[in-house]
Amino acid sequence: MYLFIIIGGIFSELFVRGKLVVSGEAVATSNNIIHSFSLCLICIGADLLMHVLDIPVMLVIYLLLRQVNKNLALLVLLFNIVQTAVLVADILNLVAAMIPLENAAYLKAVDPNVWMAQAYLSIKLHNYGLGVGLIFFGFVCILEGYLIYKSRFFPKWIGILMQIAGACYLINSLSLLLAPGIANMIFPAILVPCFVAELSFSLWMIIKGINVQQWNKLVSVSV
Secondary structure, three states, X not given: OHHXXXXXXXXXXXXXXXXXXXXXXXXXXXXXXXXXXXXXXXXXXXXXXXXXXXXXXXXXXXXXXXXXXXXXXXXXXXHHHHHHHHHHHHHHHXXXXXXXXXXXXXXXXXXXXXXXXXXXXXXXXXHHHHHHHHHHHHHHHXXXXXXXXXXXXXXXXXXXXXXXXXXXXXXXXXXXXXXXXXXXXXXXXXXXXXXXXXHHHHHHHHHOOOOHHHHHHHHHHHO
């Protein structure tokens, strides 16, 4: 599930919306979306599925890491819930961008430049909503990385990578909201450590799992 979330997010944001959206060009962006309307709808559906999968992933990570520190694991869970709630609500901005471009009869009464500008504005709002949501996820990664590092049933290097990823998410989102010029300079390179960290964590859980011996020691101590 975690691996699907990573792949789905990259596909939707970079390989679909990243290719269709032309910065500062409402008309060109709208025309691109109109010609790839079905693909955009599929991406919205994939985004929703990703956030549905977020919930069991959160639960699994909480159940694992609460053996290290229950209060911090709960704090990770709370930050993650807020992040997911923000991103789910932010999907409505993508829906708002699609509605003016669906070629409905009632739109003929409006100047095309107006509804194209509205669609582009909604996409811009989605980007800012994504940035806000990832601020909370940045804290998730930093705290989660600390718990992984201390756990002894995951490799310490994964914990370090996750903390670096959290810092990168925070830098990217804060620069997007407060210093867009800097954000344009560092994106998408700033998110490469995030991809490496999350991919490593998800693949480790799929292929290796946890160190059962160390897990049992923590469980016996907590009992």
